Amino acid sequence: MTDSTTASGTFDVTLDVNGIAYPVHIEQDRNLLSVIRGEVGLTGTKEGCDDCECGACMVLLDGRPVNSCSYLAVQAQGRAITTIEGVMTGDDLHPLQQALLDEGGVQCGFCTPGMIMSAMALLADNPSPSEEQVRIGLSGNLCRCTGYTRIVAAVQRAAAVPHA
Amino acid sequence: MTATTTAITTSPPRFVRADGPDKVTGSGRYTADLSLTGVLAAKFRYANIGHARIVRLDVTAARAMPGVFAVLTADDVPDVRFGPFVQDRTLFARDVVRFEGEIVAAVAAVNAVVAQRAVDAIVVEYEPLPVINDIEAALSVESALVHPDWQSYGAADALVRDRNDASFASITKGDVGAGMAAADHIIESRYVADGCHAVPIEPRAVVAQWEGNKVTIWTTTQVPFDARAGVCETLQLPTNRVRIIVPHLGGGFGGKCGFHYEAHIAALARVAKRPVRLVFTRREEFIAPDRRRESIVFNIETGVLDDGTITARRAWLAMDNGAYTADAAFFSQLAAMHTAGPYRIPNVQVEAHLVYTNHQPSGSVRAPTAPQACWALESHTDEVAAAVGIDPVEFRRRNAVDTGAVGPSGQTYGEIGLQQCIDLAAGGAGYGQPLPDDEAIGVAIGWWPSFSVPSGAYIKIDGDGAGQIITGAQECGTGSVMTLRDLAADELGMKPEDFELVYQDTAVAPYDMGATGSQTLLNNGRAVIAAAGQVAEQLKKLAADHLEAAEADIVLADGHAYVAGTPATTVSLVELAGIAAGGQLLIGHGSSTPAEAPPLAGSSCVGDLGMAAFVAPQFSCHAVRVKLDRDTGVARVLHVSAAHDSGIIINPIGAHGQVEGAVMMGIGQALSEGTTYDDQARQRNAALLEYKLQTCADAPPILVQFVEIFTPDAGPRGAKGLAEAPNIATAAAISNALAKLIGRPVRQLPMTAERVWNTIQGDAS
């Protein structure tokens, strides 16, 4: 699963993040979050707990939502990793991003990238979720600011956009 | 209430915040996202023990480790005691540690792993001291003292202190003994609220870098100027050599108020001669900061006539200050006000003690003291209403303050909307309609002052017509800074998008108190309007010259200046900006003048820190429908109806978001959020797995309604504060719903399933 192993327990691996191949040299116990933020240099993915409890670090692995703080980076080799930086199409916001702005679903914004990743996975699975399904689908992402009302409304609004 | 001044808003129009695109794309930078060449990682050595004397502290081995650049203890920084009200604290523990999260030493090393190894290599030996773990016991004369030297500490003159009592306050009005004697019923209650936490999703982070004798500190503070003052005081630097910059802030809720680790990291960076970065773990976020919502013990007694008229209220409170006095010193008076409540009561005697313990220090968390005090008082109020057989909503209608009424501290209110809030909240919840027998609606009322303080802003418009608002204000997520663009745009006949905001940087902007006290729009809004007014005058003068008209006839609208009555005689603001760029530049500055505190009559206050007089008071009523599983004690909130008088609402979508978020925080406080301690005063649930926040799946529908009344001493256009007020009444309303379902109140907060179940079983909890 790795390109090469060195004596000190570090590995040379190549990670596919948002369609770009990043060769990185990392310890085997490094979590994916710290490698995305540190080595790959994309800081949109946040750390809120390092304990699989908040969802701020959510990324997609082959389209499935994963708390990257609790996932070994070396295991992500060979999979398509999508972070918040890979969500836009060119200069165009993804309908979820636009809907969060329109509905007022963003306050401090720290939960927002993780929320968007979870919502993308939800909508990929279920293009027209009920409110209840949205609430369950986002229940792994804590938001302390909004009370969730406007985030749920934004996901439903985005779902109504063609090809969201 | 008159038709011309009152409006009821229920649904918000669109408002897209200026920082929104940064936040939805992941391009916005938060403090932990910053990286500087050569940056080192910081780690702290904490006491990890509730109360002990340091008998040995040896950092030799840690200092000798490869990759370690600095190890600091109390011996390595100026010997300064600091604290906003009581100077009882030092940057690093000296001789004694008084709570588990107290910092004994700090390390800067090449990376976090090495830094942690060095922290572990520091040798500390302790001699245990008695652990003061109980608020009421700490007040007894036999109790050991958390600060045996308390009398030698500097402190604010107004504070009344005695041994473990760090701040005593009382509010007295009328003759409470006579009032009780005149009552037909006297109802006594005891309630105990646990402490809890702000829990912003972003953990704290600080990055410091020195250039020569100046330091720049990027930090997650809600109050940049306060953080600067703390650094200057503890490291003995002038304000103009310390620059505090706050990148995007990932929430605060009061938890990031005050001065935290900026000085520790600056001191490390100075010794290491390298930039240093601190990023907290979630556990550190729970145990270390001196901003925790305090636990409070309440004994409340109310005298009432058969017809439901309150004759007297007496209350005694003991509040957990923790080991050091942060901004909690003014909480005694604030909690006393909230335990008196927004009621017309002729005779009042409330006494509140802020008590040292060996717990994490308390500090301002969203509406400090009010949710707990409202919970206790409003639960008690339902007991009083039941004693006289009056419906709780009707009881509040009769006794709550209204326009022209005199409150418990002797303040006479101008036009206020509390009675309308009661009607709207109860109506929105369907109060009085039949419900299944496992459901009930509880109702509670709350209030909160607006904080009127100095605040400044500049506005400039450059040669291309692009504007900048340069403000000392701090954005913590509420959107209040974002709203400033609308105010400037309105003054200048421009669009909000014509302005960029330069904010949360102490080196470039004038003073503002920060994202605290719900004060941004109230105070900085006035400053921005004043600054924009100066620029408007400058534009009008230019336009008058250009259009050969009188300055007084110039109108600014739609990006143009025109002559009143002849709209064809016009010049664009962009053209005027270009003219100005070659001569008299377009620059305005504004400073907000605080409103005076309203007078109090017939009351006396001991330990008076100005919290008994509420400037532009805000009022609220929440009605909450709760479903109870009587077999398990599990309560579920089905619907919240929240009505607020926070003055005129300037940014409706932001205002709705504040209420919705605060209500959810209130549900958490009501049902799941409470800190528990072991017998050594260490937190037992300092992790999100054990300290449960409400999730999206838990969130009920929340109906938000505003009663909009113009208040003269409020902020721009009659806006009062808003961010804290909606956090106050939710837990109380849930308590009253549960009491209806159980037949008696749950006397401890949070009202966990276990405590609810015990109450159902009849245990006096």
Ligand code: FES
């Ligand atoms: S940081 Fe990964 S779940 Fe919180």
Ligand code: FES
């Ligand atoms: S917007 Fe702040 S945590 Fe969700």
